[in-house]
Amino acid sequence: MDALGNLLLGFSVALTPINLFWCFTGVVLGTVVGVLPGLGPAATIAMLLPLTLKMDHTTAIIALAGIFYGARYGGSTTSILLNIPGESSSVVTCLDGYQMARNGRAGPALGISAIASFVAGTVGVLGLMLIAPPLARFALRFAPPEYFALMVLGLAMVVFLAGESMVKAMLAMFVGLWLATIGTDLFTGESRFTFGQAKLLGGVDFIAATVGVFAIAEVLVNLESKGGAELFKLAKGWKNLLPTLQDIKDCRFAFLNGSVIGFFIGALPGAGATVASFLSYGLEKAVSKHPEKFGTGVIEGVAAPEGANNADASGALVPLLTLGIPGGNTTAILLGGLILWGYKPGPLLIQEHPELFWGLVASMYIGNVMLLILNLPLVPLFAQILRLPYYVLYPLILGISIVGVYSVNNSLFDVWVMGLFGLLGFLMRKLDFPAAALILGMVLGDGLERALRQSLMMSQGDLTILFARPISGTLLFVAAAILVLPAVRKVRSWRVAAIEREG
């Protein structure tokens, strides 16, 4: 296929004033939706779908896709500044992003997340343009055993989230896995750990739990240290509010890592951006020269997950546009939109409507540039929030958290869940348990259990199905290596110490 010719066609579609206008509107809206916790891109696109009926269809998908990937830019803002994950996929950004803000580097953190998003967004579009159909075919090889192995690999990332004690991290992770079992069992329809509460049938809301253990716990910890007046240092002068050249150099690998992992995971219908961001964070720490500094505010720890969750958005468009298969909520709505506009989304869509696909691809290049230009100047502006005194900032964090969590499902119950998880997060902080490990367990628990049970149904209970297949076998081997290596290293250091003692 002549990609260049098609791309030219795409740009001729995307560069018309009306499409530029709607692309801009889409990405601005996406940024806003991303910044606000709670209201996500899925709900926004669903709300706006009726308005697109009168638009040209290519214009409509350009605008709606703009909201989708634009939201991934905005999601990092509250994660970094207030420790409130703006979207579920920006949970990982809290780990180093918020610490950077505490160290007076809020500006560079926000800046690098915009740059990482831009790089990954652009790599993602390149991928969508060049390898979408073969990648979609490859993704079809992922059956439940492969998903199981992927989830185990994700869980192995706990190694990289642990602080002093691996045991505490593992404990937190297993509690997270348990929390994920609450609700209705998909396979039998039976309810588990719901204590007769109809509101728990849907499980513990993930956003409510995360905002609790991150934002609310943070407020509680700070309240306890009475009079700790100085919360944040904020560098003076505009120059210090943006990443330096050295910062960008430090993130070279993170950009690549986030882009590739994000795009690939995005193309799998059953994984999700949160998994992608955890994986890329783990990989970044694994190859880092200073892994011990992760979690204290290293810039790569922001760039990798932010890149991953952005590339994931482009990846998610792969199965949607090449096969008509939606991978998540947002792409399901886009699919609904395509049907509503009279398209027949499926394997023949690109062939029969090249202007739609290539117009969208070209608009995504443009949209990513717009987002970078839009987001960088906002950095100093947003960073000013940290100048607020704590008696304004804390109520603000609480307010945003409550409104955000409530607005996900319009449920007061979720607000209580958030409060409960806030207390849990506070206790975990006091006892030095890593909250991120708990969240990791919660994110992966559902998929892990499902994939395991589906695999065993496939094999009539034979466990070898998990190891015997090439992709899942490889992934499991890598996961095992990640889990075992630190232990080996530890044993060796003991032996070295013992030998030294014996002289």
Added chain:
Amino acid sequence: MNPKAILSAVTLAAIVAVCPGFAWSQEFKPSKQIEAVVHTGPGGGSDLLARAIAEMLLKEKLIQQRMQVVNKPGGGPAVAMSYLAEKKGETHTIGFFTGVWVTNPLTTAEANVTVKDLTPIVRLVLEPAVIAVKADSPYKTVKDFVEAAKKSPNQLRQSGGSVTSRDNLMRLLIQKATGAQWTFISFPSGGERLSNLLGGHVQMMVIEPQEAGEQIRAGNLRVIASLTEKRLAALPNVPTIKEQGIDIPLIPQARGVLAPPAVPRDVVQYWEGVFDRFAKSSSWHQYLEQNQFEDGYLKGPPLGKFFDELTVQMREVLKEAGAKVVR
């Protein structure tokens, strides 16, 4: 009583007499935004249908107030149903039901609301389904598949939704009628069900014709039977399952609208009137055609009877399948 008061009383009486629709009218008309509750997240089947209908109702000028879709996912339909039940007597709320609103309470003890507790308004859609296999699969008819499943029990696999979904109930019915046995694997999203079929990890799927349509045209899937009384207009060469000698009760996937419990009679009449005109509108017929849905228009006492009969039928099917039926 002073003259002024008498005068105003007379004036008021006159106004009431002249404008019968003023304050004491029995006719209900929404005075604020209408809340439409669905049990799926954004992008789910009910969500997309509700949003499309909300838009068409406005476009056809059948409602004057905006209809806001509210997602209450969780526990199948349980969270949405108990939310509706809490809105007892509320006049500006409706809900979009599907078949699982009937089946789920039968097997879930915590789901303390059934469709009997809610106020039926209208059934709008009957979704047909077909049995699809991969295009390069050796099974050309249901019989081929059933024979293969008999030869090696539980080795063949079907992807589908939850165990109380229509996909699985159809499997149970066919298994019972033929004595064949195969495995059912649940996937929460339609995307995963389809990609596992296309990837060859499962051999069969019960799928909506609209979803299968493009895959058939691209040569990825083959339809071996339609689970309908008559052949589908879009797939005239595909025989129904009954034509292939498997006589099973067909479970309709119905979609429609309910109101909270104890809603005033005039509100029910209002909605019946709206959907009566809606069901005849050209936008709706175009939508049905686009999605290859069957027109399932039904209201009033026959709709109540439909729910009763479906409940009895589902209870039977679930019991025979060995599911724990709690009510």
